[in-house]
Amino acid sequence: MSALDDKINEQFAGFVVRKDLVKAVKGNAIVPGYVLEYLLGQYCATDDEASIATGIETVKEILRKHYVHRNQAGLVQSEIKERGHFKVIDRVSVSLNEKTDAYEAVFENLSIKKVAIDSGTIKAHPKLLVTGVWCISDVSYEFSEQSGISPWTVDSLKPIQVAGVDYETFKKTRDEFTTDEWVDVLMQSIGFNPEEFGKRSKLLQLMRLIPFVERNYNLIELGPKGTGKSHIFSEFSPHGQLISGGEVTVPKLFVNNSNGRIGLVGYWDVVAFDEFAGRTKKPQKALVDIMKNYMANKSFSRGVATMGAEASFAFVGNTAHNVPYMLKNSDLFEELPAEFHDSAFIDRIHAYLPGWEVEVIRSELFSEGYGFIVDYLAEILRHLRNDDLSLVYQDAGFKLSSQISTRDRDAINKTMSGYLKLLFPNGGATEAEIEGLLNLAIESRKRVKDQLKRIDSTYPETDFHFLRPSGEKRTVTTLEEDEYPKFYYRNLAQDDDSEDDEVLIDTEKTSGSEAATPSEPTGSGKPTEMQAREGHIVVKENLKGVTFEKIFGPWIKGATKITITDPYIRMFHQARNLMEFLELVIRQKKPEDHITVELITAPNDGDVAKQREFLDEIVGSCSTAGIDFTWRFDDAGTTHARHIITDTGWKISLDRGLDIFQHFGSSAFSLAGRFQEHRAVKQFELTYLKLDRNEGH
Template identity: 60%
Template sequence: MNELDQKINRYFLGLVVRKDLVKTVKGNAIVPSYVLEYLLGQYCATSDEATIQTGIETVKEILAKHYVHRNEAGLIRSNIKEKGRYKVIDKIGVALNDKVNAYQAEFENLGIKKVVVDSGTVKKHPKLLVGGVWCICDIEYEFNEEKDASPWILASLKPIQLSHFDYDGYLEARKQFTTSEWIDVLLQSIGLNPEVFGRRSKLIQLIRLIPFCERNYNLIELGPKGTGKSHIFSEFSPHGTLVSGGEATLAKLFINNTTGKIGLVGYWDVVAMDEFAGSNKKPDIKLIDTLKNYMANKSFNRGTGPQGAEASMVFIGNTSHNVPYMLKHGNLFMDLPETYRNTDGQAILDRMHWYLPGWEMENLRSEMFSEGYGFVVDYLAEVLRSLRSQDYSDRYQKHFSLSSDISTRDRDGINKTFSGLMKILFPHGEVSVEEIEELLRFSIEGRKRVKDQLMRVDPTYGNVHFIYLDSSKQTKNVTTLEEEEYPHYYHTTFFDGEEGTSDANGRADALVVCSDAGLAPEVVLKEKHLTFQENQKGISFDDLLGPYLRGTTSITITDPYIRLFYQIRNFMEFLETIVKHKAQDEEIAVHLVTMEDEFKGEQQKETFEKIKESSNAVGINFTWEFDNTGTIHARNIVTNHGWKIALDRGLDIFQHYEMNDTFTFANRLQQYRPCKAFEVTFIRHKEKTHK
């Protein structure tokens, strides 16, 4: 175990489980993760390896004996008949049969129906009536010759979810973790490896938890396939349900006028609508009207009078185009059915509190899944559920205020997102001003993404300046990442084809760095400072550094971290940029100052020798030196024709990508890689030639 795993086990003893165990025990059981982790939590919630191994075997045995596979349902039914009583794990739905005045259960995998359930059980677990619940049940068999009588008897029923937890103990234990540690604990708890995600990506993942802790929260996520959009809502919590877009009917979601039966929003904390996108789909207009009213007023009326509910709504869909295409040819809602983009449907989009940019999430790969310790998910689900009754939306107002230009609806979206993030990250209330500002900016960005795209759909929406003020009344502007990456497309569309418009942050310089090659103007070299956000794409050494290297005959690069394979590969790509920007008949001296690897210094030297040999053939005279004094911290590039380029991260500006996958464009072209947050400063200096 690493230090964080040890800390989790120390302060949450018995409430955490090693996340790779889910795959170990799952086998071919088609069952949500929270069901498996419930069992693992009973037998494997420990750091003792011997106990874990014994617990794994116990859980496997329980699943083998009691989990009902559909293709083995006949065998299980036979076991019940022969033994008289048998325990099963299955998904159970209950309905009222008014002909016999009784509640009757249907077992999804076992395939038995009309199993009588007493009223007390239904009152205690009302979600049995809507959508079905995973349960551990004792079933008895007693044949009865009466007509229509079922031989199956429900002896006991226990939904698979935590019955209680110590909330005060949770808050006290949270205090023992730094913010970064706590974020990593939560990432591991939802099954992700925090080591492969940057800060921004981690926060985006945690946004998906807000609907579980914030009542009536409306979230939309559109992005490419395979990024794990629906996983949280289908696997994470017994309080959320995932509905396919084609199954989202008025009766199923809200109320059945024929039976008077309340729909999903009346029983579940979160209702997620999958497959929401698809430009050819034609949603029910009445469903859209009811959704619109519910998302605005937290109530619905289907002829039986107003009904209140607090379910959060999540809308998930796939995009079929990349971001620059959508911005150039339409908007970031362009893959939704046209019905949602006309006048009535726009009202639903305007009620979204946050637009999660799914295109920033990479396709899930094996190294992205956690093998460390995290909360048993039903424990975390209960924690989040208990936070639904609290309100943290005003926690920023002592230090910051929103611009009066921001409407009430925009303000609600920002406040609810901020409240949700505070509950998730700082439930104990101990938070710095800098951390409050980080969450506030993040909350504003997601709502701005909604409003900016609505302005593209319908120009009658007024332009809103998403600005906030600090305690000294200094104004601060917020932009979306797409705005930073593609300012030409972003602002051309806004202003009816007028080109050259830059945003309030003066990001015209970023246009040179980030826009498509065919659109970028001729680069004029000047002193400047650029800041790039995490996950920003469209950045390459060629565009960022190339113009400032053209014409030099000597370059010195100082970077203490050119040791690991990916760092040396970055350096090799930097040399490629030099080659691209020099004439074939020129030679350039490149000198590297770095630190020797403590354990693999000889291998590092061998690699540099290979680079030297290769560079000679293309007109690069490569030399290097090791400075192991520990005094080199600044990372910069100095040319002998008057420029110093200060890179706060050195050449290590890109996030992890598949280096060994020949067929991934991120492997071959830097502009398709998401970058880390970094800054670069271009400074004129006196000529200095390396000797």
């Protein structure tokens, strides 16, 4: 167990579970994760290994006895008949039979219909009337010779969700964790290993939770296949409902005018539309119109009456093309059906989660640590929907640009409120933490607004920026705007379509002014070519297209001696980064040239033998290519700064050293493994200084 696992078990004893246990008990039971974690929470909410082992067996036995597999429905029906009654775990829905004036339940896997259920149960659990709910039920069988009388009866029914949550204790206990620890707790709670994600990537994953904590929040996520877009909405909460985008109808979603029955928005906190993208889909115009009205006004019409609801919408779908293709040829909403590829609909979306930044799911991304039992966290998030933290950033002294419209401002405020409720339910966010979240909230809305401008030219240009408490202006850009400026700003596109779009470095802005980033256009409106000059750059997390050649190449060119000071060349991936830097040196030099490269690093207390093995292999590998590579430990133990110094007089200060890339798959067929430009980076900063040659060596 990690220190974080110990801490969460101590502070939230009985409300956390080890996340890898879900796989251990699931077997071939096709049930949502929150159902399994509900059972695990009854028997395995501990860090005692013996109790966990016993609990796992208990849960497996409960599933074996009471979970109904579709292919065993007849066997379970027989069991109920012979015993007279039996407890089952199944998905249950209820409808009113107007001919008999009685409620009748349907057990999905058990394949029985017209099961008598009393009105008191329906009053206690009205969601049963809208859609299927996973329940633990006692079902009895008593045959009657009277025609039309069903032998099946529900004796008792309990939806699978936790009860008795102490919200105030939850808020106060949150304060026992640092912000980074709390973010990692939430990441582990939704099943991911936080060590595999950067800070921005974690916050993007957690954006998927905002619809659960914020009323009437409209989120869209479009991106490549296999990134787990629908997982949160299908597995995480008993208060969310995932439906196929092709199954949406006005009666199912809003109201059935023939019987007055309210649809999904009246009973669920979140309605998520899976497979929402697809240009060939043909949704009903009436559905689109009522959805637009609801998303804007939180209400819908029922005949002549108007009704309100609080359900948030989440739209998830796959993109057919990569980001530069979409920016060059259409827009980032290109895959929406034509009826939804409409400026009025898109303008009602509060945030666009960039699915292309989300990792494709692979085994090492999943957590084996402890996190909240998901239905416990779901109850907390549901309670927090009552809070409104949308103006906390204003109280902290931040101000949005006056150019930002009311609709844009509302969207930003709702995203901010959602993030603050997730991360700081009891307050206490620092100025820097508020600024980071505000930047992401504005970016998420700017992504929507910038595409609207492409779709409908009548939308005005908006300068998305905010003022810090000091009065300093902070301009907000989207990551794809920084990465593909030629296509993002269409007036920059060259007539020659064959020209590659590149991430370019502008180092003209030095410390003391706003930091430049890769792909940032200069005042002339065009990106500048790389040149070895003094300056400072800040590179955003998750940006792609950044390579050692672009950020180091011009500054090390022509050097015959290079000294690298980096105390963290210890692990395999760090040694790999060093080797890739040396590959750059080899590519730039002439075959007959001889270059000396020295590394000053620090020993790895965990496994110094393996570290020595890595570095010695690099020595041998480079010797045949005209590179005299040597390394040594900083014996004085004073190596903290990270930098590269050349005998041509350049010093490159590195806040992260060479370790700028995020984790990526180790497959031999992974493009990220073969090309640096396909890797997402961590946020990092570089400073280029010109020294007197005698200062360097």
